[in-house]
Amino acid sequence: MSPLSERIVKALTGDEAAAEAMRQINPDVVAAYPITPQTEIVMNYAQFVANGVVDTEMVAVESEHSAMSACVGASAAGARAMTATSANGLALMWEVVYIAASNRLPIVMTVVNRALSAPINIHCDHSDSMGARDSGWIQIYCENVQEVYELLIMAVKIAEHPDILLPVMVCEDGFITSHALEGVKIFRDEEVKNFVGEYKPQFSLLDVEHPVTYGPLDLQDYYFEHKRQQVEAMENAKKVIPRIFIEFEKVFGSKYGFVEGYKIDDAEIAIVALSSTCGTTKVVVDKLREKGKRVGLLKLRFFRPFPKEEIVESLANVKAVAVLDRSESFSTQGGPVFTEVKSALYEVDRRPLITNYIYGLGGRDIDTSQIEKVYDDLGKIVEQNKVETAVNYLGVRE
Amino acid sequence: MNKKGWKEIPKAGIITEAGSAHNYKTGQWRTFKPIRDKDKCTHCLLCWIYCPDSSILVSQGKLVDFDYDHCKGCGICSNVCPRKCIKMVKERP
Numbered sequence: 001m002s003p004l005s006e007r008i009v010k011a012l013t014g015d016e017a018a019a020e021a022m023r024q025i026n027p028d029v030v031a032a033y034p035i036t037p038q039t040e041i042v043m044n045y046a047q048f049v050a051n052g053v054v055d056t057e058m059v060a061v062e063s064e065h066s067a068m069s070a071c072v073g074a075s076a077a078g079a080r081a082m083t084a085t086s087a088n089g090l091a092l093m094w095e096v097v098y099i100a101a102s103n104r105l106p107i108v109m110t111v112v113n114r115a116l117s118a119p120i121n122i123h124c125d126h127s128d129s130m131g132a133r134d135s136g137w138i139q140i141y142c143e144n145v146q147e148v149y150e151l152l153i154m155a156v157k158i159a160e161h162p163d164i165l166l167p168v169m170v171c172e173d174g175f176i177t178s179h180a181l182e183g184v185k186i187f188r189d190e191e192v193k194n195f196v197g198e199y200k201p202q203f204s205l206l207d208v209e210h211p212v213t214y215g216p217l218d219l220q221d222y223y224f225e226h227k228r229q230q231v232e233a234m235e236n237a238k239k240v241i242p243r244i245f246i247e248f249e250k251v252f253g254s255k256y257g258f259v260e261g262y263k264i265d266d267a268e269i270a271i272v273a274l275s276s277t278c279g280t281t282k283v284v285v286d287k288l289r290e291k292g293k294r295v296g297l298l299k300l301r302f303f304r305p306f307p308k309e310e311i312v313e314s315l316a317n318v319k320a321v322a323v324l325d326r327s328e329s330f331s332t333q334g335g336p337v338f339t340e341v342k343s344a345l346y347e348v349d350r351r352p353l354i355t356n357y358i359y360g361l362g363g364r365d366i367d368t369s370q371i372e373k374v375y376d377d378l379g380k381i382v383e384q385n386k387v388e389t390a391v392n393y394l395g396v397r398e
Numbered sequence: 399m400n401k402k403g404w405k406e407i408p409k410a411g412i413i414t415e416a417g418s419a420h421n422y423k424t425g426q427w428r429t430f431k432p433i434r435d436k437d438k439c440t441h442c443l444l445c446w447i448y449c450p451d452s453s454i455l456v457s458q459g460k461l462v463d464f465d466y467d468h469c470k471g472c473g474i475c476s477n478v479c480p481r482k483c484i485k486m487v488k489e490r491p
Contacts, residue, residue: 104410226407229404
């Protein structure tokens with residue numbers, strides 16, 4: 001282990017950092033189709049392939065449906081397969097996204113979060129990956145470029161663990177993270193290679209000595225059992241991932257958890273959020289803390305498996321919570337993060353008052369003054385001991 | 399057949415042995431059952447050629463029976479029989 005101070009620091013965007021992590025992972029197959037704002041991942045990786053610095057078979061497919069299909073074929077053949085996409089690209093690969101998870105293929109995909117059409121928009125919201133929350137993939141949401149780099153490396157280890165065997169989406173905010181330059185501490189190639197190890201699949205379509213069939217007809221008699229197995233894999237993920245966090249920390253020095261609490265321990269009011277907005281929220285927390293206000297943040301790093309226990313524990317002593325959702329569910333009951341966090345708190349004896357803010361759709365900016373307003377609202381909710389509006393829209397014009 | 403639980407079966411429905419389709423009794427899907435008039439049958443075996451499910455059982459060049467465990471009752475054998483000696487009979491009321 002080398003201390004972080006000895007790490008090389010490179011100026012990289014989120015997309016470049018994803019490509020850099022992939023270079024070090026050196027997967028057997030990358031099948032991808034470019035789409036804004038994911039394009040730079042594919043572009044940079046194609047350069048690595050052209051320059052001969054990786055051994056990857058890169059498949060330049062004609063669509064995202066083909067990209068995920070090629071990854072499924074490669075993974076079933078025993079290869080370590082990776083891809084990346086955004087928004088409509090993820091939507092186009094939809095049926096194969098489910099097939100990847102259901103066939104228990106440990107594919108790792110960077111999702112550069114972007115609003116789904118229509119109207120067409122290329123900027124950040126979470127409508128793309130939130131739509132895929134029930135597809136059976138593990139979902140990780142990254143706050144910054146460093147996390148994209150580190151969690152992509154960790155994702156390979158998580159996906160391929162024999163007790164898990166599930167594909168993993170590593171999500172980063174389109175443009176906000178994907179195109180923002182950050183000083184990223186880069187691990188040595190050897191360290192990453194040793195950490196991810198060699199992928200040793202239990203079954204391989206290319207193993208002619210032990211032939212297997214993937215994806216046969218599965219009707220009323222067994223399909224249900226196979227879905228139940230997928231749930232068990234997610235349960236296993238909750239047990240195994242913390243062990244991978246420890247292993248990662250030992251090798252690379254960075255500490256991870258399913259969630260990250262920021263000044264949450266003695267907080268009276270708290271925000272729950274994902275991804276880059278957590279960075280903005282931390283600035284506001286620091287500012288309000290200076291004024292003596294007991295405010296905190298709970299960042300959800302994993303959305304699948306859903307870290308219920310960690311959420312309940314973190315919010316146990318909080319009086320009021322605001323959940324920020326960067327996507328709509330159109331249920332009229334709030335966004336996906338809100339409904340699941342609220343549901344997680346249902347059995348808690350002293351559950352906090354809870355409210356939801358939908359924000360940032362189609363890349364609408366969220367700034368510190370808006371987050372300060374959310375904390376102000378939470379203050380009033382605590383004073384009145386009542387939530388007036390369960391679902392609020394932050395930053396939309398009336 | 400006693401079916402196994404989710405803990406006992408391979409992940410994702412992966413099949414690890416060859417020829418296991420034989421254990422899957424697709425005959426349960428059938429509505430119409432082929433019945434042969436043995437006196438009229440000349441053992442030309444056109445039914446054997448056309449059967450999409452290997453459900454015409456032949457021994458020493460002669461049609462001996464149908465494999466009712468796997469015959470789905472499609473009726474192709476009855477349709478191609480030049481002697482019209484295979485009748486499709488409704489099995490369940």
